[in-house]
Ligand code: 16G
């Protein structure tokens with residue numbers, strides 16, 4: 232192993248003096264100009280992780296919904312999951328090491344994890360459309376080659392496309408063909424099959440307006456359109472030709488501001504959706520004839536998908552355990568509707584995709600969505616086998632049809648991670664099959680008015696939470712105060728948690744009216760001091 236080469240090249244990717252960064256819930260995120268050394272080092276770390284797992288590891292250069300000037304990087308584990316938690320610490324350690332210590336840190340990790348350095352390694356690299364991404368991904372490549380490993384630069388891809396590719400490569404193409412073209416073919420075939428089941432198929436062309444957040448999602452949506460037949464007419468806005476990435480547009484803007492993005496022409500009752508900057512989140516919305524804005528977020532999406540799946544499961548008569556996984560941010564109405572009306576068990580985990588994903592793996596079918604629009608569905612191996620068996624078996628026509636629809640849904644969903652393009656196609660297919668308008672979908676249940684606030688404090692770590700972030704254990708007395716405040720309103724709920732991505736405390740409140748939700752959020756934020 233040529234550690235001298237690693238050390239030599241690392242001087243070309245120097246660490247700014249005193250800069251300390253942490254591999255958080257979304258990998259590393261910072262101003263782009265602070266990230267060159269991080270990229271080089273993550274190239275190195277990806278090689279180590281690849282040697283350890285004897286698999287392809289992914290490196291995605293993106294800062295998702297952050298401003299265009301930011302950038303970031305995330306590692307993708309063998310089956311397309313988020314990097315294992317133990318390795319987040321190694322990532323932080325390597326990122327903050329002084330230059331002369333880099334090789335020692337690498338050797339230390341190798342020893343701890345008993346990694347054979349002679350093992351071959353392969354890294355799959357992808358990037359978003361940020362102006363800084365190309366140079367930064369070159370720094371990742373420098374790290375990979377300094378370590379003497381092989382790589383493939385997939386260039387401009389969405390985050391979920393890279394997750395898909397990594398999974399395909401490591402399952403010997405069982406999950407699909409490990410190219411962007413393979414991804415389009417897999418998804419559009421499943422989508423066409425699913426849409427064929429819609430009784431209205433062919434009568435009214437169904438359309439959706441998409442806000443591409445001026446990012447990679449827009450680019451990739453244009454590509455997938457070439458593979459789509461006429462099942463879905465996509466009208467793309469914020470395609471990156473005029474506006475700036477994530478600037479007054481995109482899923483995060485729409486969800487947080489609770490208003491339409493700029494750059495989109497909306498007519499009353501038209502179905503619209505927004506992607507985020509790396510296309511792993513999606514939210515839907517429309518404006519009604521009175522001009523009022525209606526948001527259909529991750530909770531509404533989880534409800535639509537799980538209801539659809541449950542109805543099909545009843546038809547095929549398979550006794551599979553399905554659950555919906557949410558976070559504390561899930562609107563109380565969605566949880567109530569799922570549990571009480573749909574009789575679907577609901578579980579709550581801490582914020583962050585890895586927590587939801589992990590919990591969802593415990594079920595035959597685990598539907599997980601964060602309210603912000605990141606989510607997918609996981610099918611266990613057994614569930615998948617049973618469904619595929621039924622779909623090709625000698626069963627009655629109705630059963631077979633339902634089994635085929637479940638099979639198409641399995642193929643249409645990106646099980647590796649939340650995926651705006653895949654989720655959009657799943658939603659469009661379900662709406663077509665059920666002959667549902669966006670308004671009908673919206674009225675399945677009514678969201679409780681809610682408010683999110685952020686509070687700047689000296690040290691956000693003074694707040695520690697339990698019970699999936701719904702209860703504050705420190706500082707002493709805070710939870711009691713919150714409980715008192717919540718009691719003053721009806722249908723109310725509130726919690727506080729330290730953000731994992733910003734130096735702030737987040738406050739969430741919901742209540743029977745918007746005024747009460749606003750008041751409660753305000754009162755709780757005062758209690759934090
Ligand atoms: C990250 C998470 C997202 C979560 C958000 C919360 C991943 C890939 N992303 O963006 O799931 O909702 O952080 O941010 O896990 P916060 O801790 O600042 O509220």
Ligand code: ZN
Nearest residue numbers: 295507509511
């Ligand atoms: Zn994202």
